[in-house]
Amino acid sequence: MTDDLPAAVDVIVIGGGPAGLSAATWLGQYQRSTLVIDAGQQRNLAADEIHGTLGPGPNTPRRFYTEARDSLKRYAHVQLHNGTVTALRQKSSDDFVVTVDGAKVRAKRIVLATGVRDRLPQVEGIQKHYGTDVHHCAACDGYAARGRTVIVLSNGEQAAAYASELLDWAAKVRVVTETAGDPLFGEQQRNVCAEHDIEVVDGIAQALMGDPGALTGVRLADGRVVEGDKVFFSYAHQPTNNLAQQLGCELDHESEIVVDAMQLSSVDGVYAAGDITAGLQLIPIAVGKGAAAGVACATSLRGHSTTCAAPDPAPPAQQFTGS
Numbered sequence: 171m172t173d174d175l176p177a178a179v180d181v182i183v184i185g186g187g188p189a190g191l192s193a194a195t196w197l198g199q200y201q202r203s204t205l206v207i208d209a210g211q212q213r214n215l216a217a218d219e220i221h222g223t224l225g226p227g228p229n230t231p232r233r234f235y236t237e238a239r240d241s242l243k244r245y246a247h248v249q250l251h252n253g254t255v256t257a258l259r260q261k262s263s264d265d266f267v268v269t270v271d272g273a274k275v276r277a278k279r280i281v282l283a284t285g286v287r288d289r290l291p292q293v294e295g296i297q298k299h300y301g302t303d304v305h306h307c308a309a310c311d312g313y314a315a316r317g318r319t320v321i322v323l324s325n326g327e328q329a330a331a332y333a334s335e336l337l338d339w340a341a342k343v344r345v346v347t348e349t350a351g352d353p354l355f356g357e358q359q360r361n362v363c364a365e366h367d368i369e370v371v372d373g374i375a376q377a378l379m380g381d382p383g384a385l386t387g388v389r390l391a392d393g394r395v396v397e398g399d400k401v402f403f404s405y406a407h408q409p410t411n412n413l414a415q416q417l418g419c420e421l422d423h424e425s426e427i428v429v430d431a432m433q434l435s436s437v438d439g440v441y442a443a444g445d446i447t448a449g450l451q452l453i454p455i456a457v458g459k460g461a462a463a464g465v466a467c468a469t470s471l472r473g474h475s476t477t478c479a480a481p482d483p484a485p486p487a488q489q490f491t492g493s
Contacts (some may be wrong), residue, residue, distance in 0.1 A: 175251060178276040179203040181467055182268050184255050184413060185283030188453045189210045191238040191443025192460030193281045193467070197286070198245030200468035205277070206242070207270050209254045213288055213407075214310075214453075216301035221310055223454055258413045263438050264474065278474065279467045280417075282435070283444040283460060284410040286451070291323050291403050293388070294377035303385040304401040307333065307451060312339040314400070320390050321346060321398035323375050325404065329355055330362040331403040337366060342394055344369040346388060365414065371396050409446050422444070422448060432466035433459055441467050
C-alpha cells in the first residue's frame with residue numbers, strides 16, 4: 171500500500187476505525203480494489219485499553235489499529251490513505267466522486283464508517299485523565315470500575331439510567347447533575363436514583379482531583395469535593411453524518427444512518443457501518459457490521475466491470491431453476 175491516490179477504485183471506505191478496517195478486510199478478501207481514507211480521529215484513541223474483544227488482551231487502541239492496518243498489506247489491491255474527505259457526490263448509481271485533500275477519486279461503491287464525536291465534560295484535567303480513570307462507555311470500561319466508587323457526570327433524562335447501569339460493577343455511584351435546575355433531571359429521575367441508592371449531588375464539576383490513574387474525586391465550582399475513584403460521563407455524542415447528508419441518505423431520529431440488514435443505506439451503492447448506524451457502540455459489533463458491509467458491497471459488484479487494480483469479477487449469480 172502507498173499513499174499515492176488512485177484515479178479510480180471499486181470501493182472507497184471512509185473511516186479507518188473498527189468498522190472501516192473490517193469492511194476493507196472483506197473487500198480485500200473479495201479482490202476488490204479498495205481505498206480506505208482515514209482522518210485518524212477514532213473516538214477510543216484516548217483509552218488505555220480495549221476490552222471485550224476475543225483473543226489475548228487487553229490491547230491498546232493504537233496497537234489494535236496498527237495491527238489491523240498492517241493486516242491489510244496482504245491485499246495488494248487495498249490501499250490506505252491518511253487524509254480527510256471534504257466532499258462526496260453521486261454522479262450515477264455506479265459512479266461516486268470523493269474529494270480528499272484536494273484530489274478527486276472515483277468509485278462504484280462507498281462504505282461510510284465515520285463514527286461519532288463525544289462531547290467531553292468542560293472540567294479541568296479531563297485531557298490528562300480521559301481514558302485512564304475517566305470514561306464515556308459503561309459497557310466498555312465498567313469492568314475496570316468493579317468494587318469502586320464511581321462519579322457520573324451527566325444531566326438530562328438519560329442520567330439516572332446511565333448511573334444505574336454502572337451498578338453492574340461499581341460498589342457506589344454518585345451523580346453530579348451539572349446544574350440544580352435541570353428540568354429533565356426532575357423528580358422521576360431522582361426517585362430512580364434513590365431506589366438504587368445512587369447519591370445525587372447538585373452542582374457544577376470544575377476540576378478532577380488526583381493524578382491520572384489515582385483519581386480521588388471531583389471538585390465542584392462551589393468548592394465542595396465529591397469523592398470517587400472513577401468518573402464516567404454521558405452528555406451527548408454527535409454522529410459525523412455530513413457526508414451522508416451530502417448524498418441524501420436517510421437518517422433516524424438520532425441522526426444515525428438508516429441501513430438494512432446488509433448495511434445498505436437508502437442511497438443505492440452506499441453502505442454504512444459502525445457507530446454511525448443505530449445499535450450498541452462496541453468494537454466487536456462495529457467489526458461485525460463492517461464485515462457485513464464489506465461482503466455485501468463486494469457481492470453487489472458481481473458481473474460489473476472492475477478497475478485495473480483488481481482481478482476480473484465473477485459473473486452474476488445465476489438462479490438454478492431445476493428441470
